[in-house]
Amino acid sequence: MSLDTATGPATSAEPDADQLLQFLYEMMLIRRFEEKSGELYTKGKIRGFLHLYTGQEACAVGVMSALEARDKIVTHYRDHGHALARGLDPNRVMAELYGHSHDVSGGRGGSMHLYDASKGFLGGYAIVAAHLPLAVGLGLAAKMKREDSVVLCIFGDGSVGEGEFHEALNFSVLWQTPVVFFCENNLYGMGVAFAQSLSTGIGRLAEAYNIPAVTVNGMDVLEVRAAAQRAVAHARSGKGPYFVEAMTYRYRGHSMADPELYRLRTTLTAAAGNRAPDDAIEADATTLLPDARRGHDRGDAVPGSAERVGGRDAAGQRERPAH
Secondary structure (H helix, E strand, C coil): CCCECCCCCCCCCCCCHHHHHHHHHHHHHHHHHHHHHHHHHHCCCCCCCCCCCCCCHHHHHHHHCCCCCCCEEEEECCCHHHHHHHCCCHHHHHHHHHCCCCCCCCCCCHHHCCCEHHHCEEEEECCCCCHHHHHHHHHHHHHHCCCCCCEEEEEEHHHHHCHHHHHHHHHHHHHCCCEEEEEEECCEECCEEHHHCCCCCHHHHHHHCCCCEEEEECCCHHHHHHHHHHHHHHHHCCCCCEEEEEECCCCCCCCCCCCCCCCCHHHHHHHCCCCCHHHHHHHHCCCCCHHHHHHHHCCCCCCHHHHCCCCECCCCCECCCCC
8 A cells, every 4th residue: 555645846856876885885785784683693692582683684774864963763572673773883783682780781781672872862761662752752852952853763563553653653743753763564563464454554644633644665775865864844834743654674573583474485585576685685786775886896896894793893983875
């Protein structure tokens, strides 16, 4: 289903080749980070719960690219990709998964509770939908303080059956808070298929609260970015909340403890475009981001540092494509 109840100008200028390369680099960094996290979990180096973001990278990179430094983010427990796309240090995020006390959440948060106030990244939250009212509160505070900031609230399709979801949407409209509600619909709430849990489209729930809503292809970073730019512009202009549903797919289980008995391998490969899921990001260099491919052909390669966790140079700075 494609739903768009929004009006007004769509987006700002199209990204140039440098930006496209950066988007591809960030998606590859998230993919490699998640692959390494899964590997370390099986070796017992990472304890507790671990929910991998593999397959959903375009959502994080696309939506974060529409934000400014002064904006704030609250998100759910599948938060590694969001943190990395916001610019948190990958090495410090990985150290947090190890439980090191000197890292992003002081070693107390682990995988599900990444936090860095300096980046406006105000936490992953483990209780389904519990952070939506917090986003409305942050938006209300920004409005009362007359801050020119937007709150991005990221959640999954499993949140829409919770009372906090409806409470947050309702009060966000009543108070006209600058909140962008960003739903990552990966088609499963734990092991329950989305089609078996809701009788209507998620966007129509937002529409019922008089929130402009759009449903986009969450596997296309440019489509996500365009929708996010439109949403952020709407919220920043004082028009109240905006709702984006990104249709995506997770290539791994709900968590590392998930045996995935509810779906077939053929369903997974079909969702990855009949490619092996691990090859999907690389294939995007020639399909999703053709301009980035042309940059690669002329020698502007995505840095090899994305192949290792960290992506940092000797000075500790984030490595970026060379031009």
